[in-house]
Amino acid sequence: xxxxxxMRNVLLGLCPYIGKIPASVMAxxxxxxxxxxxxxxxxxxxxxxxxxxxxxxxxxxxxIPQISGGIRFGDDWKKCLLLPPxxxxxxxxDVTATKGNEFEDYCLxxxxxxxxFEMGWEKPSPIQEESIPIALSGRDILARAKNGTxxxxxxxxxxxxxxxxxxxxxxxxxxxxxxxxALQVSQIxxxxxxxxxxxxxxxxxxxxxLRDDIMxxxxxxxxxxxxxxxxxxxxxxGVAKVxxxxxxxxxxADKLLSQDFVVLVEDIIxxxxxxxxxxxxxxxxxxxxxxxxxxxxxxxxxxxxxxELTLKGITQYYAYVTERQKVHCLNTLFSRLQINQSIIFxxxxxxxxxxxxxxxxxxxxxxxxxxxxxQEYRNRVFHDFRNGxxxxxxxxDLFTRGIDIQAVNVVINFDFPKNAETYLHxxxxxxxxxxxxxxxxxxxxxxRFNLKGIEDQLITDIKPIPSSxxxxxxxxxxxxxxxxxxxx
Numbered sequence: 001x002x003x004x005x006x007m008r009n010v011l012l013g014l015c016p017y018i019g020k021i022p023a024s025v026m027a028x029x030x031x032x033x034x035x036x037x038x039x040x041x042x043x044x045x046x047x048x049x050x051x052x053x054x055x056x057x058x059x060x061x062x063x064i065p066q067i068s069g070g071i072r073f074g075d076d077w078k079k080c081l082l083l084p085p086x087x088x089x090x091x092x093x094d095v096t097a098t099k100g101n102e103f104e105d106y107c108l109x110x111x112x113x114x115x116x117f118e119m120g121w122e123k124p125s126p127i128q129e130e131s132i133p134i135a136l137s138g139r140d141i142l143a144r145a146k147n148g149t150x151x152x153x154x155x156x157x158x159x160x161x162x163x164x165x166x167x168x169x170x171x172x173x174x175x176x177x178x179x180x181x182a183l184q185v186s187q188i189x190x191x192x193x194x195x196x197x198x199x200x201x202x203x204x205x206x207x208x209x210l211r212d213d214i215m216x217x218x219x220x221x222x223x224x225x226x227x228x229x230x231x232x233x234x235x236x237x238g239v240a241k242v243x244x245x246x247x248x249x250x251x252x253a254d255k256l257l258s259q260d261f262v263v264l265v266e267d268i269i270x271x272x273x274x275x276x277x278x279x280x281x282x283x284x285x286x287x288x289x290x291x292x293x294x295x296x297x298x299x300x301x302x303x304x305x306x307x308e309l310t311l312k313g314i315t316q317y318y319a320y321v322t323e324r325q326k327v328h329c330l331n332t333l334f335s336r337l338q339i340n341q342s343i344i345f346x347x348x349x350x351x352x353x354x355x356x357x358x359x360x361x362x363x364x365x366x367x368x369x370x371x372x373x374x375q376e377y378r379n380r381v382f383h384d385f386r387n388g389x390x391x392x393x394x395x396x397d398l399f400t401r402g403i404d405i406q407a408v409n410v411v412i413n414f415d416f417p418k419n420a421e422t423y424l425h426x427x428x429x430x431x432x433x434x435x436x437x438x439x440x441x442x443x444x445x446x447x448r449f450n451l452k453g454i455e456d457q458l459i460t461d462i463k464p465i466p467s468s469x470x471x472x473x474x475x476x477x478x479x480x481x482x483x484x485x486x487x488x
Contacts, residue, residue, distance in 0.1 A: 077110065084120040089435055092312040094149050095125040106132050108161050111195035116157065119192055125150035125433070130303045131279075132158050138246075140300040141279045142293055146311055147428025148404065151281045152188055155249045160193050162246065163222050170240065172247040173272075174225040175265065177255040178401050179205040179375065180382050185251065186225045199223065206230045207375030214239045228256065228264040235271045242271050252401045253280040254421075257288045269296060283309075283428070284421050309424055309458045313431040315473045317465040318441040318451060326414060326442050327355075331362055333412065333440060334392075336468075338475050341385070341407045343429050344394045347415040355414060356394040368394040400425035409474050410438045416447040420457040430474075438474035440465065 101124055103116055124132065127145040134141055135158035145151055159172050174189075176182050186203035193199040200220050204213045205227045213230070217239050224231060224240065234240035248269070250256045256265055278297050280289065283306070293300060310316070321329050330344070344359075346352045349370040356368035367390045369381045385393050386405050393399070394414075400422060411430045417423045430437025441462065443451055455462055 077114070078117065081114060081117050083118060087120060091433065091435060092431075094146055094312050095433055098124065098126055098129055101129050103157075106136065106157075106161075108157065109196065111197065112157070112161055112192070114195045115160075115192040116153075118194075119188070121150075121153060125153070126305055127151055127303065128154045128157070130305070131155065131281075134301045134303075135159075135277075135279060136161060138277055140277060140297040141281075141303065142285070142289075142297065142300045143279070143281045143303040144285055145281070145283065145303070145305040146309070147283050147425060148311060148432035149305070150433065151251065152185060152404070155251070155279050155281060156185070156189055156192060159223065159247060159249065160189065160196065160199060163193075163196070163199055165196070165198050165222075167222075167244075168220045169244050170221055170224055170242050171245055172223045172249070173231065173242060173245055173268075174223070174249045174251060175228055175231070175256055175268070176225065176251045176401075177227065177261065178398060179207060179227060179378065180399070180403055181251065181401055182225050182227055183379070183382065184404060189223060189225065201225065204230050204234065205375075207378075210234075228261050228268060232264050232268055235268065243273055245272055245276060247277045247279065248272060249279045249281070251281050253282040254284045254286055254289055255282075255401060257292050258286075259288075262288060262292070265292075283424060286421075308460075310460045311428060311431045311437070313435055314427055314437045314439050315469075316427065316439045316441070316460065316462040317469070318443045318462050319465045320443050320448075323444055327358055327362075329442060330359070330412065330414065334362075334364055337410060337438070338471055339391060340409045340475075341388070341390075341405065342392050342410040342412060343399060343405075343408055344392060344412045344414050345400075345417070345426050346394060346396060347417070349396055351415065352394050352396055359392060359394065364392055365390045366392045366394060369399060370396045371398045397422055397426070399429070403429060404432055405429070406432055406435070408432070409436065410440070413439070413441040416441055416443055416450060417454075418450065420454045423454050424458060436474050438469070 103113055103121070103124060108116075126149065127143060128150050131141060131143055131154035135155060143151070143154065145154075155174070159174070163171055174185055176185060182203050182205045186201055189199075189201045193201065199222050201223045202213075202216060202221045203225045206229050208230075210230075210233060213234060214237070217234065224242075231240060235242065250265070255261065278300075280293070280297075280300075282289070319329055344355065346355055349372050352368050352370050356366050359366040367381050367385050369378055369385075373381075381393075384390060388407060397417075408430050411427050413423075413426060417426060427437075427439035430439065441447075441451070451462060
């Protein structure tokens with residue numbers, strides 16, 4: 001093959017409008033005559049590219065260079081990107097107080113940068129600035145940052161950058177505490193790596209057919225994103241081979257190293273090589289994490305961006321009610337607040353189902369989710385709520401860990417949590433990535449001492465709910481207009 005032909009083929013892979021449709025992004029299913037995205041199921045893995053697909057056709061009116069031979073020297077590769085609409089909402093210093101770095105500063109592969117920008121990520125957040133260069137160097141990390149400030153990107157970007165496609169074995173493991181978080185992280189990984197040319201990402205969790213996972217591991221897998229119980233089953237059966245894995249990430253590390261999971265995590269670590277890299281990320285780090293760090297991490301680089309525990313963009317209120325008044329109070333909130341989407345927390349699965357039924361009877365759209373539901377239904381609820389098919393979701397603490405749904409601007413604690421850690425993770429479902437959010441707590445006489453204790457532990461202020469709540473505190477459009485008026 002001539003040198004010019006070789007160069008032309010290389011350049012053809014640089015533009016997402018030339019070549020093959022990424023199966024992870026373009027897979028569609030017909031329903032009621034309309035095309036809708038397919039739901040990613042646990043245990044599935046998706047390649048960044050697959051053969052036999054039709055070429056992508058640029059949309060009308062796009063600024064994509066219409067060049068028959070791919071990108072030519074001198075062309076701006078960023079013009080070829082399928083960027084989402086620009087997010088013009090006001091953001092707090094939780095994500096804007098950066099050193100001014102750009103993603104290009106980290107010498108990442110161009111194909112990875114293309115995936116990052118097409119995710120809508122314009123510049124690294126503080127946790128990403130601190131974490132990415134250290135992770136790329138191969139050093140262990142103990143990172144503490146607030147919920148919703150970009151921790152997933154902080155470890156997925158260096159993880160994907162270090163994947164070697166010439167090696168056909170598992171190179172990285174990401175452990176997460178819940179099945180929903182595993183699906184979310186795997187989808188981010190697939191979307192971000194779609195231009196890398198063959199990164200295979202596999203999500204595996206409990207509640208799915210183990211035989212399916214065993215069959216999929218017969219093929220090439222580079223990254224496994226898993227809950228601890230399922231990956232340990234695969235390791236013990238000798239199906240998942242991780243003896244050459246160079247990296248293990250623990251997202252929501254405090255939960256993974258709690259009594260519920262720590263024994264499983266210790267067993268998983270024993271299957272990894274001695275020289276693996278360990279990355280721990282969480283908003284809170286109890287003593288259990290310190291013990292694990294001393295035992296398994298080698299001179300870890302410690303990152304602590306928690307000058308305060310709660311997100312700056314979340315305004316917190318409490319309403320003092322009796323148990324009988326809770327539903328009436330919730331109905332009043334629904335009628336008065338401008339809710340994009342809301343998550344409503346209860347302390348038991350039985351109360352979740354009863355409340356969801358009551359909300360539906362009041363005439364509001366409502367889904368519910370809890371750990372005792374069949375996994376198939378959990379996947380469907382998570383997918384549909386994430387895609388905006390319903391405004392309100394009632395759930396247990398299953399949904400407090402890492403779940404990132406940008407449209408959620410109101411969190412309601414129908415039942416007040418028992419401890420500060422749970423409270424922190426619950427309210428962190430709103431105000432994601434520096435945006436504005438509202439947390440409202442329904443407090444009974446039994447909860448009043450707990451409320452004071454959580455305020456003291458988190459060093460935060462939970463105020464009595466006013467008769468009228470300023471929309472600029474939690475509705476992005478209102479805040480943007482007001483800011484613009486001030487600037488003018």
